[in-house]
Amino acid sequence: xxxxxxxxxxxxxxxxxxxxxxxxxxxxxxxxxxxxxxxxxxxxxxxxxxxxxxxxxxxxxxxxxxxxxxxxxxxxxxxxxxxxxxxxxxxxxxxxxxxxxxxxxxxxxxxxxxxxxxxxxxxxxxxxxxxxxxxxxxxxxxxxxxxxxxxxxxxxxxxxxxxxxxxxxxxxxxxxxxxxxxxxxxxxxxxxxxxxxxxxxxxxxxxxxxxxxxxxxxxxxxxxxxxxxxxxxxxxxxxxxxxxxxxxxxxxxxxxxxxx
Amino acid sequence: xxxxxxxxxxxxxxxxxxxxxxxxxxxxxxxxxxxxxxxxxxxxxxxxxxxxxxxxxxxxxxxxxxxxxxxxxxxxxxxxxxxxxxxxxxxxxxxxxxxxxxxxxxxxxxxxxxxxxxxxxxxxxxxxxxxxxxxxxxxxxxxxxxxxxxxxxxxxxxxxxxxxxxxxxxxxxxxxxxxxxxxxxxxxxxxxxxxxxxxxxxxxxxxxxxxxxxxxxxxxxxxxxxxxxxxxxxxxxxxxxxxxxxxxxxxxxxxxxxxxxxxxxxxxxxx
Amino acid sequence: xxxxxxxxxxxxxxxxxxxxxxxxxxxxxxxxxxxxxxxxxxxxxxxxxxxxxxxxxxxxxxxxxxxxxxxxxxxxxxxxxxxxxxxxxxxxxxxxxxxxxxxxxxxxxxxxxxxxxxxxxxxxxxxxxxxxxxxxxxxxxxxxxxxxxxxxxxxxxxxxxxxxxxxxxxxxxxxxxxxxxxxxxxxxxxxxxxxxxxxxxxxxxxxxxxxxxxxxxxxxxxxxxxxxxxxxxxxxxxxxxxxxxxxxxxxxxxxxx
Numbered sequence: 001x002x003x004x005x006x007x008x009x010x011x012x013x014x015x016x017x018x019x020x021x022x023x024x025x026x027x028x029x030x031x032x033x034x035x036x037x038x039x040x041x042x043x044x045x046x047x048x049x050x051x052x053x054x055x056x057x058x059x060x061x062x063x064x065x066x067x068x069x070x071x072x073x074x075x076x077x078x079x080x081x082x083x084x085x086x087x088x089x090x091x092x093x094x095x096x097x098x099x100x101x102x103x104x105x106x107x108x109x110x111x112x113x114x115x116x117x118x119x120x121x122x123x124x125x126x127x128x129x130x131x132x133x134x135x136x137x138x139x140x141x142x143x144x145x146x147x148x149x150x151x152x153x154x155x156x157x158x159x160x161x162x163x164x165x166x167x168x169x170x171x172x173x174x175x176x177x178x179x180x181x182x183x184x185x186x187x188x189x190x191x192x193x194x195x196x197x198x199x200x201x202x203x204x205x206x207x208x209x210x211x212x213x214x215x216x217x218x219x220x221x222x223x224x225x226x227x228x229x230x231x232x233x234x235x236x237x238x239x240x241x242x243x244x245x246x247x248x249x250x251x252x253x254x255x256x257x258x259x260x
Numbered sequence: 261x262x263x264x265x266x267x268x269x270x271x272x273x274x275x276x277x278x279x280x281x282x283x284x285x286x287x288x289x290x291x292x293x294x295x296x297x298x299x300x301x302x303x304x305x306x307x308x309x310x311x312x313x314x315x316x317x318x319x320x321x322x323x324x325x326x327x328x329x330x331x332x333x334x335x336x337x338x339x340x341x342x343x344x345x346x347x348x349x350x351x352x353x354x355x356x357x358x359x360x361x362x363x364x365x366x367x368x369x370x371x372x373x374x375x376x377x378x379x380x381x382x383x384x385x386x387x388x389x390x391x392x393x394x395x396x397x398x399x400x401x402x403x404x405x406x407x408x409x410x411x412x413x414x415x416x417x418x419x420x421x422x423x424x425x426x427x428x429x430x431x432x433x434x435x436x437x438x439x440x441x442x443x444x445x446x447x448x449x450x451x452x453x454x455x456x457x458x459x460x461x462x463x464x465x466x467x468x469x470x471x472x473x474x475x476x477x478x479x480x481x482x483x484x485x486x487x488x489x490x491x492x493x494x495x496x497x498x499x500x501x502x503x504x505x506x507x508x509x510x511x512x513x514x515x516x517x518x519x520x521x522x523x524x525x526x527x528x529x530x531x
Numbered sequence: 532x533x534x535x536x537x538x539x540x541x542x543x544x545x546x547x548x549x550x551x552x553x554x555x556x557x558x559x560x561x562x563x564x565x566x567x568x569x570x571x572x573x574x575x576x577x578x579x580x581x582x583x584x585x586x587x588x589x590x591x592x593x594x595x596x597x598x599x600x601x602x603x604x605x606x607x608x609x610x611x612x613x614x615x616x617x618x619x620x621x622x623x624x625x626x627x628x629x630x631x632x633x634x635x636x637x638x639x640x641x642x643x644x645x646x647x648x649x650x651x652x653x654x655x656x657x658x659x660x661x662x663x664x665x666x667x668x669x670x671x672x673x674x675x676x677x678x679x680x681x682x683x684x685x686x687x688x689x690x691x692x693x694x695x696x697x698x699x700x701x702x703x704x705x706x707x708x709x710x711x712x713x714x715x716x717x718x719x720x721x722x723x724x725x726x727x728x729x730x731x732x733x734x735x736x737x738x739x740x741x742x743x744x745x746x747x748x749x750x751x752x753x754x755x756x757x758x759x760x761x762x763x764x765x766x767x768x769x770x771x772x773x774x775x776x777x778x779x780x781x782x783x784x785x786x787x788x
Contacts, residue, residue, distance in 0.1 A: 050727040058392070070392035082274055093389035097342070099386055108307050108331070110496075112671035113635035149632075149670075267548030280696060294706045298675075303684035321648035321682030338780075366654040368542035368550075 032136035036088035038062050040073045041218045042175030043084035044181060044208045045143045046256070047153045047168045049194050050147040051229035052083055054155075055098035055205045057213070059220035060089045066220065072237055074224045078103045080118035081146030082226045083124070086172040087160065088139035095124070095138060105108055117146025117154045121164070129162025130241060137161070141172040153193065153228075168193065171208065174216040179208035198227060211242050261369055262362050262411035265318075265418040272317030273304075274433035274467040275475070278374040278460050279413035279426050279446065283434035283453035283481055283484035284377035285497075286315045287460040290477040305481045305496075308340035309334035311344055312378035313481050313494040314496075317431030318418075326374050329357055342388040347378030347412025351422055359420025373430040376416065379483040379492050382409035423511045425442065433467025440466050453484055457497055462512050469513070478506055540606040542654045553651050553658050556680035556738075560662035563606035566593055567725045568664035568675045569703065571710045571718055574747030575673040577578035577604040578722040580693075580729070581740045593714035594744040598623040601667030601742045602631040607695035608660035614642055615659065615667075636667050636674040641686045662692040665757070670749045691725060698720030699725040716770070719743055723771045738764050738769070 001167040003156065010019065038060050045054040060068040075096045083099065085092040099120075106114055106186045115123075121144040131138050148154040156166040169187060171179035186204050189197055205225060213219045221241040227234045248256040274289040305315040317325035333353045336353040337345035354376065361405055362369045415430065421500040426440035440463045443445040444451060453460070457480065464478055465482045484490040498504070537543050537550030539556045545551060568580040576650060584593040591609055596602045604613040604788070620632030621638055626634035663678040677690045690708065691699035702725040709720060722743070727736055743759040 059390070068392060072391050080276075087392060093391060097338075097389045101338065104309055104335070105331075107310065109303070109635055109637055111635070113637070113669055115630060115632065119630040119632045123629055196573055261544055264544035264548050266545050267546065268544065269548070271548065294689050296689045298686040300689050319681075321644060321651065323644060324641070325648050325652070350701075361652070366542070368544060368652055371544070371548065371550075374774065393662065465628070 009100045009144055010085065032134075033088075033139060035047045036091070036139040038219070039065060039139075039193040040071065040086050040089055040092070040102055041216055042171055042173040042179065042212050043073065043141070043143045043170040044175050044179045044183075044205050044212075045084065045145050045155050046187070046196070046201040047193060047197040048198050050153070050156050051186070051198065051227060052082075052153045053145055053198070053201040053225065053227045054084045054145040054204050055209055055223055055225040056084050056086070056223040057154045057209065057220045058224055059218070065219065066218075069220060069222065072224055074226050074235065074237070075099065075236065076226075076233060077117075077120055077146075078106065080114055081120050081144060082228055082233060082235070084143040084145070084172075084188055089167055095127070095140065095142075098127070107196050117144050118156075120144055120146070121154070121156045121158060125158040125164045127200050128158055128160055132161050135239065142227040143170055143172060145226070145229075147228075151230075158163065167199040168196075169204075173211055174219070175208065178212055182211060184209055198229070202227065206241070213241055213244070262419045263279065265369040265371045269318035269373045269418065269430060269520075270432065270434075272319075272431045274429065274431040274437055274464060275304075275315045275317045275375055275473065275517070276429045276437050276441070276460055276467075277315065277413050277427070278378045278423065278441070278444075278456045279377070279411045280451045280452070280453045280456035281411075281449050281454070283482055283490070284313070284379060284411045284413055284455045285453065285460045285480065286313050286375060286377050286483045287464050287478065287480045288315045289431070290479055291471070292475045293309060295471050297384075299477070301480040304479055306377075307481075307494045308350065309338070309344055310379075310493050311381070311483060312347060312350060312376065313483060314374055314376050315374040315481075316374035318373060321395055322371045326354065326358070326370060326372055327529065330354055330376070344381065345386060346380045346415065347376065348380075350378070351376050351414035351424075353410070355416050355420050355495075357420075358418065359418055362419060370378050371418065373418065374416045375411075375425075375430065376414045377410045377483060378483060378494070380409040380412060381461045381486055382407065382521050383486045384490075389447075389453075400424060403530045429463070429467070432469075433464075433470060437463050437467040445447070453482060453488060455500060458481060458505045461502070461514075462509040463504075465509040465513055478502070480505070534777040541651045541656065541658055542656055550651060550681075553681045554604045556660050557662075560607040560680065560692055560718065561661035561694060561696075563662070563693045564591075564593065565666055565691060565726065565729045566604035566697045566701060567689075567691040567699050567722050568604060568666050568677075568687070569689035569718060569725070570666070570675045570687075571663050571675045571713055571721055573673065573749050574745060575675050576713045576716050576718050576722045577602060577664060577666050577742075577744040578719070578726045579604050579742040579744055583631055583700070583740075585681075592739060592742075593673075594742045594758060596648075596744070596756050596758060597639075597667075598627070598633065600669065600746060600753065601636065601639070602746065602756050603760070604664040604666070604698075604742075604744070611659045611661040612663065615646075615661070615663065618646070619643065635669045635671070636665065636676060637686070640665055640676040640678060643678060643785060644682045646671055647678070647680060651682060654663035658768075664690055664692065666744070668746055668753060673747060689725075691729070693729075695731070697730040698728040702716060702728045715745065715747060715749075719745060719767060720771055720774060723767065724775075726752065727771070727775075736768055738762060738768065741768065743767060 043056045056073040060071040137160040169183040224237040273289040308330045309439045334345045351513045415428040429437035436440035483494045486492040537545040541552040564582045566581045568577045576614045581590035595616045623634045659679040665676040689703040742762045747754040748757040
């Protein structure tokens with residue numbers, strides 16, 4: 001066997017076209033991550049009377065390939081807050097370790113001065129903004145859920161640019177397009193938080209996840225959901241979307257039984 | 261110079277550590293130097309990472325420096341290995357650090373002897389940042405039923421010298437405390453954490469006998485196994501258990517005095 | 532000039548295990564004019580006695596605001612205190628910036644403690660020649676800390692440092708039980724009374740030499756740090772005078788009965 005790969009030949013130019021050398025630029029400006037690799041899709045969160053509920057599915061995709069089917073994208077910060085991660089999974093792991101080291105430092109002394117979800121969100125947004133200003137962004141869009149300094153339910157988002165946004169219900173990624181309209185219909189603007197029960201919030205999240213599974217090709221039907229109340233965090237990581245009906249797909253060209 | 265630094269240690273409040281079969285206890289005698297000190301504040305036992313505790317005798321600010329280095333070591337270990345530092349490793353690194361302060365004329369040695377206690381987890385922890393599990397079947401390198409982890413207790417002296425201990429004591433009352441620790445037969449590994457807490461409290465009270473005129477506060481922390489009361493974390497001993505142990509310690513001390521007086525009576529009763 | 536062979540620098544232990552340079556630094560604190568601090572369940576109060584170098588000069592500042600939730604009172608070298616207070620201001624601002632949280636008191640006190648410790652272990656450095664009282668509120672309520680040149684820090688319920696501060700401490704120890712549940716204004720008065728104890732016969736508390744700082748939290752609402760100086764202290768001193776005369780009467784009556 002010839003051990004010189006360059007002598008093995010390459011896909012024929014007349015069949016596959018000339019090799020695109022733009023992928024192997026050695027000159028030009030230094031570039032950091034300019035696209036994510038292994039990604040998680042939407043995160044959905046809803047505030048309710050006395051807490052916050054937040055959910056993600058358990059999938060990490062490699063491009064369009066459903067690569068890892070058991071990935072926990074809801075990460076806890078001590079027993080105070082949850083962070084739901086969309087976007088790059090390795091950047092999520094980096095941030096998770098960052099949060100872990102912060103939690104360790106917070107617990108050196110325990111005199112009732114713990115960082116709450118709002119402090120955490122402020123901090124994460126600063127991290128994102130710093131990294132994007134260095135042209136080396138952390139490729140995520142996160143939701144932070146928990147309580148603020150006044151003990152009120154807190155839900156806010158931060159993205160890879162350091163943009164922050166807050167609302168009684170939020171969703172990232174595909175969910176920003178598909179879940180938010182559903183949530184806005186369920187909980188119209190101006191609905192007082194007192195009128196949204198925990199059960200309503202959880203039910204709404206489940207419905208959103210189902211719709212997302214129907215329409216988002218990068219989603220899965222295994223999901224995690226966390227309900228954060230004053231009593232603590234109730235995290236379920238191995239849930240299954242119930243009551244699916246794919247009957248409508250029969251009539252969609254490309255999905256159904258049609259052959260032409 | 262190192263010998264003089266040891267002198268600084270010899271005057272600090274007594275500190276003890278006991279390595280039990282299912283955890284480690286740390287205790288320290290805090291002499292109350294002023295009525296104006298806030299009771300219950302001013303902790304002397306520090307948490308490093310989540311699973312290690314350090315108590316020291318000697319110059320308190322040096323002790324804080326020591327702890328701050330320990331925290332840095334634990335955190336740098338995590339950033340390299342994505343998991344908690346073993347107690348033996350942190351003792352080793354701190355021993356090296358303290359020793360370095362004996363080498364140069366530009367620094368002075370640490371005026372502390374520190375007791376480092378920790379619990380290396382026996383459970384299989386996820387790597388920091390781990391997001392899930394692979395398939396249940398397929399290749400893998402796990403050894404079924406392998407046992408790992410357990411309690412660790414080390415004492416580091418101003419020279420940088422350190423040993424592993426079953427029971428360690430330092431500070432002013434160390435002689436009395438050591439004598440009491442030796443009675444416990446710790447090397448057989450039978451003492452439970454719950455009993456260890458009581459013994460540690462009693463030993464601090466015994467060691468305090470020589471400076472009885474001064475009031476003191478007892479501070480105690482513990483680290484249990486993963487299925488124990490602290491779930492492998494270094495935490496303060498809960499108030500109720502601490503108070504119970506203090507009561508028992510006081511009773512034991514009074515008992516000692518009475519025993520001698522009541523001896524004759526006791527023998528008669530047995531007949 | 533030197534007490535013995537072991538006090539030339541801060542990196543030398545004496546055979547007894549002492550570090551004389553640090554002890555000398557503690558002397559500098561004792562020469563500074565007195566400051567008193569005290570806390571109860573809702574407030575932390577600092578009071579200080581200002582000194583002027585000469586009749587016509589201005590008075591040296593004794594209380595420095597670090598942030599809206601915290602201040603320090605100083606005894607000793609004011610220039611060393613400025614180094615520490617600048618550091619504290621930076622840290623405090625940093626915490627507000629990155630976390631949106633006022634820095635917890637025990638954190639910042641530990642930080643200056645660690646800095647001071649470094650100065651006692653490295654050749655070519657000298658210990659800070661200043662003692663501080665750090666008072667403020669955080670999520671856990673009001674706090675008072677004492678900081679010493681050795682790097683020792685203690686959380687206190689009340690404290691006094693500086694020249695003749697023992698008299699103030701004696702007052703504070705005697706009245707310890709009265710602080711805990713008293714009102715904000717009473718706490719200030721206790722502070723002033725303690726301060727007054729330290730004065731030598733020919734001295735008095737005046738609006739020129741008295742500084743008062745208060746910070747607190749009532750029913751979960753934070754009351755930002757407020758510094759009373761000059762004319763602002765007049766009302767406080769007036770109350771003190773009334774209390775003292777009333778107190779004197781009260782005491783004599785007790786004696787009668």
